[in-house]
C-alpha cells in the first residue's frame with residue numbers, strides 16, 4: 001500500500017517480505033543474491049551491517065566514497081569505476097546513517113542509470129524515509145527505477161520509534177520478470193526461518209495508516225528538529241569541530257580539527273570521551289571510512305543533554321591542544 005501510494009506500479013503483497021527488522025532482511029536478501037566472490041557496492045561511510053552481511057554471505061564489499069567535501073553525496077562516476085563482471089548490486093542508504101545526507105534526484109537518477117546499464121540490483125535502505133528537515137526532499141529510489149530490479153527496505157524501528165518490535169519490510173519492484181528466481185530464493189529463505197515476529201506485524205497497519213507523528217517531530221519546533229539544531233549550533237560554535245548540516249535521519253557526522261591528526265584519532269577520542277567524560281559517540285572509522293578524524297553523534301537526546309555533551313567534548317579536546 002505504501003509503495004502503491006508512492007506511485008510504484010506492479011507491486012502486490014507477493015513482492016513484500018516482512019522480517020525481524022531490516023537487519024534480518026539485509027542478510028536474507030544478500031544470501032539469496034550472492035555467489036562466492038560476487039561484489040556489492042556499499043557506501044563509505046556505511047551502515048556497517050551492510051558490509052558485514054556482504055562478507056558473511058560470501059560476497060566482496062567495494063566501498064564507494066561519499067566524501068565530506070561533496071556533502072556526503074555519492075559520486076556516480078566513482079561508483080561506475082568500481083563496476084566489473086562480478087558486481088551484483090549497489091546499496092544506497094538514503095536518508096543516510098551516519099552522515100545525515102539526503103540524496104537529490106540527479107544523484108539518484110545517475111545511480112539508477114548505472115544499475116540499468118550494468119544490470120545491477122538496487123538495494124535502497126530507506127529506513128529513515130520520513131525523517132527529513134527544512135527543505136530536504138526524500139525521493140524513493142523505486143519511483144525512479146522501473147527498468148532495474150529494486151529492493152526497498154524500511155520498517156518500524158526509526159520513523160515509528162518501535163525498534164524493539166523487530167519489524168521491517170523489503171519490497172521488490174521494477175523489472176520483476178528478471179527477479180523471479182531471486183524472489184523464489186527469498187521465499188525459500190523466509191520459509192526456512194518460518195516467520196517473522198507476528199505480534200509486531202499487527203502494529204504495521206496502524207503505523208503506516210495512522211497519524212504520522214514523525215512529521216511534527218522533524219518540523220521546526222519539534223523534538224528531533226530542536227535536538228538537531230542544538231547539534232548544528234554547538235558544532236558551529238566549537239573551535240575544534242566542523243560538520244555538514246544533517247538534512248535527514250538522526251545523526252551528525254562530525255569532523256575533528258586537523259590539528260589532532262596523526263596523534264588523536266577517532267578511536268582514541270571516543271574511548272577517552274567514554275572513560276573520562278562519560279559520553280558515548282561512535283568513531284567514524286567504524287563506518288568503514290579510510291579516514292580517522294570523524295565521529296558520529298545521534299541527534300536524539302534533548303537539547304539540554306546535547307549541550308552538556310558538547311561542553312564535555314570541548315573540555316576533552318581542550319586538554320589535547
Ligand SMILES: Cc1ncc(COP(=O)(O)O)c(C=O)c1O
Pocket residue numbers: 020021022023024047093097125127154155156157163167168
Ligand atoms: C541505515 C539502517 N538500516 C537498517 C537498520 C536496522 O534497522 P532494524 O531495526 O529494522 O533492523 C538501521 C538501524 O540503525 C539503520 O541505521
